Structure formats: C-alpha cells, structure tokens
Amino acid sequence: MKLYGVHTNGCFAEYSKIPAVCAVKIPETISPNVGAVLEPLGTAVRSCVExxxxxxxxxxxxxxxxxxxxxxxxxxxxxxxxxxxxxxxxxxxxxxxxxxxxxxxxxxxxxxxxxxxxxxxxxxxxxxxxxxxxxxxxxxxxxxxxxxxxxxxxxxxxxxxxxxxxxxxxxxxxxxxIHGRKMFETWTVMSNLLDKGLLNIDPVITHVLKLEEFEEGFDISQKGIGGKVILVP
Incomplete structure (x- = not known):
C-alpha cells in the first residue's frame, strides 16, 4: 500500500488527483474541516477498537x-x-x-x-x-x-x-x-460514531489557515502551541 505524502507527493495543493478506489464520499452531515482529518481520526478509532x-x-x-x-x-x-x-x-x-x-x-x-x-x-x-x-x-x-x-x-x-x-x-x-486505519472496517465504525454524534473532535482543530500560510501552520505544529492545523485552498 502506498500513502500520499509518504511514498508520493502529498496533497498540499488546490487540487490533487487520486484513484477512484481511494475516494470515500463524505456525507453532508460531516463538515469539510472534520472531513479533512478523517485519516488521523481513523487511526485513533482503530486504536480504541484494538x-x-x-x-x-x-x-x-x-x-x-x-x-x-x-x-x-x-x-x-x-x-x-x-x-x-x-x-x-x-x-x-x-x-x-x-x-x-x-x-x-x-x-x-x-x-x-x-x-x-x-x-x-x-x-x-x-x-x-x-x-x-x-x-x-x-x-x-x-x-x-x-x-x-x-x-x-x-x-x-x-x-x-x-x-x-x-x-x-x-x-x-x-x-x-497501529500503522493506520483498516480499510474499510475502521471507516464504518468511525462513520457510525460521527453519525450518532458520539464524537466531537472540533476542539482538536485549533487553527484553520490559508494554503499560502503553510509555514505558519508547520511552525504552530512544531512548537506544540496548537492541536490540528488545517490548510484551506
């Protein structure tokens, strides 16, 4: 399995092309900000399952x-x-x-x-x-x-x-x-928790910055003065 940002260039761009099989449709009940952090959330969910x-x-x-x-x-x-x-x-x-x-x-x-x-x-x-x-x-x-x-x-x-x-x-x-979430078992558990309103990870997302402010975002992360930093194109 290859990971974006690990084995290939990442997704710090306005657009990124990925294989259709890698795409998961996010329901309207999930905000774009939460949708942006579903990958690390999946890791957390799997750890609690295990x-x-x-x-x-x-x-x-x-x-x-x-x-x-x-x-x-x-x-x-x-x-x-x-x-x-x-x-x-x-x-x-x-x-x-x-x-x-x-x-x-x-x-x-x-x-x-x-x-x-x-x-x-x-x-x-x-x-x-x-x-x-x-x-x-x-x-x-x-x-x-x-x-x-x-x-x-x-x-x-x-x-x-x-x-x-x-x-x-x-x-x-x-x-x-735990290397990451299990596809697609973890997504099912995570989606159910989100749909039921049992997860509230909004407090984790402490900074939402513009894409061109990426250096500030990395600085915040490295200094430990924030939670999750999101870049918005």
Missing part, C-alpha cells in the same frame, strides 16, 4: 492530534476512565475538554506511579501511545495491569529497551502496532 476500550481504564500517552482524538474516541466507546498524559499543559487542557477523566503532566510527576495510584495499585487496563517517546512508553508499561493491552502509534526516534520479562511476559500483555 484495546477494546469499552468499560476499561484507558491511558492515552501523547496529546497531539491523534492522541486527542483517541481520548474523545475512548469516551465515545464508553471507557470507564481516561487518563491523558503529556508534558504540554495547553494540549492537556484540550484533552480534558474532550473527555479525559484525569490529565497527567509527566514532566512534573511520574506517570506510572500516578496511573497505579488512580487505579488502586492495579494499573490501567490498556494504554495507547501516540507520543513515540521511549521514556513515556516505558512508563506506560510500568503503569499497565496484568493482562493489559497496548496500542503503539507513535514512532520512537531511537530503539526502545524494555524488560520483556517483567513488563510483557509476566504481565501477559498484548501489544499491537
């Missing part, structure tokens, strides 16, 4: 756009508690708005210890990592209960060293890597 978020205590590590969407999706799935973890207070505020039960600034406190405290020493049922931070991922495993589930979305910049014995094998943890 960890079976309904009724569980879920930690979401990394509150960038996909992490924030995962928070809102976990809420839509009926997670018992959602713990959002990041070092950015601005984005933690958005996570709270999207349904996080508790937000944890891991630059101020040990997130693994806090997860254990919030779950009466048991640990969370699952965590979704959208940060790619090796330190944060390790803390996620330390805060995971026995038999817990892990969905890894973020891409670490360096290899992850982990004690497989204590953190995976004896915990009987289930780990899945």
């Amino acid at each position: 960890v079976q978020a309904s009724g569980k205590n879920i930690a979401v590590i990394g509150c960038g756009p996909i992490g924030l969407m995962a928070v809102n999706t976990a809420k839509a799935f009926g997670a018992a508690n959602i713990y959002a973890i990041d070092i950015n207070e601005y984005r933690l505020g958005i996570a709270k708005e999207l349904g996080a039960t508790e937000v944890i600034n891991s630059s101020l406190i040990n997130s693994a210890d806090k997860l254990k405290e919030l779950t009466n020493g048991v640990g969370v049922d699952a965590f979704i990592d959208a940060s790619g931070s090796t330190a944060a991922i390790l803390d996620g495993f330390k805060g995971l209960r026995k038999g817990g589930m892990v969905a890894l979305i973020g891409l670490p910049s360096r290899p992850l060293e982990i004690d497989l014995g204590s953190q995976v094998i004896f915990k009987e943890a289930t780990i899945i890597g």
Whole structure:
C-alpha cells in the first residue's frame, strides 16, 4: 500500500488527483474541516477498537492530534476512565475538554506511579501511545495491569529497551502496532460514531489557515502551541 505524502507527493495543493478506489464520499452531515482529518481520526478509532476500550481504564500517552482524538474516541466507546498524559499543559487542557477523566503532566510527576495510584495499585487496563517517546512508553508499561493491552502509534526516534520479562511476559500483555486505519472496517465504525454524534473532535482543530500560510501552520505544529492545523485552498 502506498500513502500520499509518504511514498508520493502529498496533497498540499488546490487540487490533487487520486484513484477512484481511494475516494470515500463524505456525507453532508460531516463538515469539510472534520472531513479533512478523517485519516488521523481513523487511526485513533482503530486504536480504541484494538484495546477494546469499552468499560476499561484507558491511558492515552501523547496529546497531539491523534492522541486527542483517541481520548474523545475512548469516551465515545464508553471507557470507564481516561487518563491523558503529556508534558504540554495547553494540549492537556484540550484533552480534558474532550473527555479525559484525569490529565497527567509527566514532566512534573511520574506517570506510572500516578496511573497505579488512580487505579488502586492495579494499573490501567490498556494504554495507547501516540507520543513515540521511549521514556513515556516505558512508563506506560510500568503503569499497565496484568493482562493489559497496548496500542503503539507513535514512532520512537531511537530503539526502545524494555524488560520483556517483567513488563510483557509476566504481565501477559498484548501489544499491537497501529500503522493506520483498516480499510474499510475502521471507516464504518468511525462513520457510525460521527453519525450518532458520539464524537466531537472540533476542539482538536485549533487553527484553520490559508494554503499560502503553510509555514505558519508547520511552525504552530512544531512548537506544540496548537492541536490540528488545517490548510484551506
């Protein structure tokens, strides 16, 4: 499978030609702004499907756009508690708005210890990592209960060293890597959630800029002073 913007040139243009089989008609009930972010939303939705978020205590590590969407999706799935973890207070505020039960600034406190405290020493049922931070991922495993589930979305910049014995094998943890949404199963779940009004990702879209303002958009993203930035031709 080839991805636009990865294996070929992306779609930062007024028009872009794609094969018809790759096109999905967006219903009128979905705004153009939300339609523009369905791809990352699909990744968030799939992560919640894979960890079976309904009724569980879920930690979401990394509150960038996909992490924030995962928070809102976990809420839509009926997670018992959602713990959002990041070092950015601005984005933690958005996570709270999207349904996080508790937000944890891991630059101020040990997130693994806090997860254990919030779950009466048991640990969370699952965590979704959208940060790619090796330190944060390790803390996620330390805060995971026995038999817990892990969905890894973020891409670490360096290899992850982990004690497989204590953190995976004896915990009987289930780990899945999430490269993106499943076509077309994830779209069906996502569409149903949107149609029922169970998802509200408008707070994630913090900046809508003109196409020629792309440099400002990238600057906002790199500095972490926004959620999802959209460019409009």
